[in-house]
Amino acid sequence: MIALIDYGSGNLRSVYNALCVQGGEVEILSSPAHLERADAVVLPGVGAFGDCVSQIRERGFWDPLMDWIANDRPFLGICVGYQVLFEGSEEAPGIAGMGFFKGQVRKFKTPGLKVPQIGWNRLDLSQAHALWEGLPADPYVYFVHSFYPEALEPKEVTARCHYGEIFAAAAARGRVSGVQFHPEKSQSVGLGILRNFMRQTPSSMSTLAAG
Amino acid sequence: MLTKRVIPCLDVHDGKVTRGVQFGRAEDGGLRNVGDPVELALRYNQQGADEMVFFDITASAHGRASMVDVIERTAAQCFMPLTVGGGIRSVEDMRTMLQAGADKISINSSALTHPELITAGAERFGSQCIVVSIDAKRTRPGFWEVHSHGGRKATGLDAVEWAVRAYHLGAGEIVLNSIDADGTKAGYDCVVTRLVSESVGVPVVASGGAGNLDHMAEVLLEGKADAVLAASVFHYGQYTVAQVKAHLATKGIPVRPEQLAHP
Numbered sequence: 001m002i003a004l005i006d007y008g009s010g011n012l013r014s015v016y017n018a019l020c021v022q023g024g025e026v027e028i029l030s031s032p033a034h035l036e037r038a039d040a041v042v043l044p045g046v047g048a049f050g051d052c053v054s055q056i057r058e059r060g061f062w063d064p065l066m067d068w069i070a071n072d073r074p075f076l077g078i079c080v081g082y083q084v085l086f087e088g089s090e091e092a093p094g095i096a097g098m099g100f101f102k103g104q105v106r107k108f109k110t111p112g113l114k115v116p117q118i119g120w121n122r123l124d125l126s127q128a129h130a131l132w133e134g135l136p137a138d139p140y141v142y143f144v145h146s147f148y149p150e151a152l153e154p155k156e157v158t159a160r161c162h163y164g165e166i167f168a169a170a171a172a173r174g175r176v177s178g179v180q181f182h183p184e185k186s187q188s189v190g191l192g193i194l195r196n197f198m199r200q201t202p203s204s205m206s207t208l209a210a211g
Numbered sequence: 212m213l214t215k216r217v218i219p220c221l222d223v224h225d226g227k228v229t230r231g232v233q234f235g236r237a238e239d240g241g242l243r244n245v246g247d248p249v250e251l252a253l254r255y256n257q258q259g260a261d262e263m264v265f266f267d268i269t270a271s272a273h274g275r276a277s278m279v280d281v282i283e284r285t286a287a288q289c290f291m292p293l294t295v296g297g298g299i300r301s302v303e304d305m306r307t308m309l310q311a312g313a314d315k316i317s318i319n320s321s322a323l324t325h326p327e328l329i330t331a332g333a334e335r336f337g338s339q340c341i342v343v344s345i346d347a348k349r350t351r352p353g354f355w356e357v358h359s360h361g362g363r364k365a366t367g368l369d370a371v372e373w374a375v376r377a378y379h380l381g382a383g384e385i386v387l388n389s390i391d392a393d394g395t396k397a398g399y400d401c402v403v404t405r406l407v408s409e410s411v412g413v414p415v416v417a418s419g420g421a422g423n424l425d426h427m428a429e430v431l432l433e434g435k436a437d438a439v440l441a442a443s444v445f446h447y448g449q450y451t452v453a454q455v456k457a458h459l460a461t462k463g464i465p466v467r468p469e470q471l472a473h474p
């Protein structure tokens with residue numbers, strides 16, 4: 001079973017729909033009570049870094065999720081759900097992220113650049129990774145964000161993207177990964193990424209779909 | 212490189228897609244029914260549309276209820292960004308549509324009467340969620356006047372100034388619809404589109420007037436728009452989204468190619 005963490009994020013339903021259509025057995029969790037039954041965790045996210053951190057804390061998810069990623073259990077963070085894996089964000093100075101990845105989340109500052117970046121941009125798949133299996137060589141995915149992670153460990157960056165500057169569009173260490181774009185809104189390419197994520201833990205999918 | 216977006220717009224009236232000939236005719240019965248919104252959305256999804264906009268032109272409680280159903284059904288089958296507009300008057304209305312599966316909320320008349328709604332929406336859901344749609348009509352040389360209520364009511368406001376204000380209030384995107392051009396198929400208004408695009412720090416979507424493929428290329432190149440929105444040319448099968456993209460690519464405009472994953 002995949003636990004989809006509900007902490008009031010706007011894209012919860014889209015992520016739920018996309019996981020289900022790819023054969024996922026998804027449970028939306030609004031408290032950590034049933035987290036231990038889960039095989040994999042998806043942390044969606046739309047909105048502000050600070051709100052995201054405080055909502056995760058308020059609903060009691062913070063410590064269980066910190067344990068989850070520390071134990072290298074399958075985890076996918078999306079958009080702000082990816083950003084919170086870093087140490088902190090310019091959007092919310094003084095509020096600590098989970099610190100799983102080294103680096104800060106920065107605001108796009110290139111003069112003349114429209115912010116937020118809204119639309120489809122190309123991923124540079126800087127590393128082979130399970131999530132990228134079966135994707136076209138130059139996959140386009142959908143981004144909506146004003147902030148981007150500045151990852152300090154190049155070996156953890158699995159995809160880069162260019163918008164004003166080159167940033168870490170995805171990062172992974174072990175079975176914990178995060179993506180800045182929205183796979184649930186990226187049509188065939190995005191659905192393929194979600195399917196790849198679930199394939200890492202076949203027990204997260206219905207038997208029929210996992211085959 | 213960030214690509215330019217091609218966005219089909221579906222005007223929904225009581226759960227059906229309709230298309231008026233020009234602004235303001237909707238209520239006069241000047242509507243043609245062009246089909247089921249979910250079916251059309253699926254078709255555009257397959258054609259490689261980059262996003263989709265649903266516009267509730269009834270803007271009544273009944274219309275909103277059927278729109279929720281349309282969005283829920285579309286979001287279960289189309290995995291691309293969906294915007295909903297028409298009759299959104301409160302943060303609660305926004306939440307209803309977002310929970311149904313919309314990604315962005317477009318507001319127009321309600322932003323004019325209650326500009327604080329832009330900020331309230333942006334604070335609650337993030338700027339990226341809040342699209343301010345502007346209906347502009349050129350009333351004298353160099354002046355585009357904002358109109359509200361489906362283009363029927365002149366407001367006296369300058370469209371460029373209003374766009375800048377909406378941007379500062381928290382809008383994450385501006386849709387600029389030219390009333391003069393809408394439904395005429397004579398081309399987008401590149402002049403006002405460019406003025407707005409160069410005045411705000413967020414993406415601008417050009418709307419109204421698409422008649423042929425060159426019009427779309429023009430408003431992206433000369434009008435400096437970040438995306439093109441069109442209705443009729445798609446609904447009546449004049450062009451597919453794929454044809455539009457192929458044409459834009461020949462003009463050197465970056466577009467997202469059709470891609471399939473095989474995990």
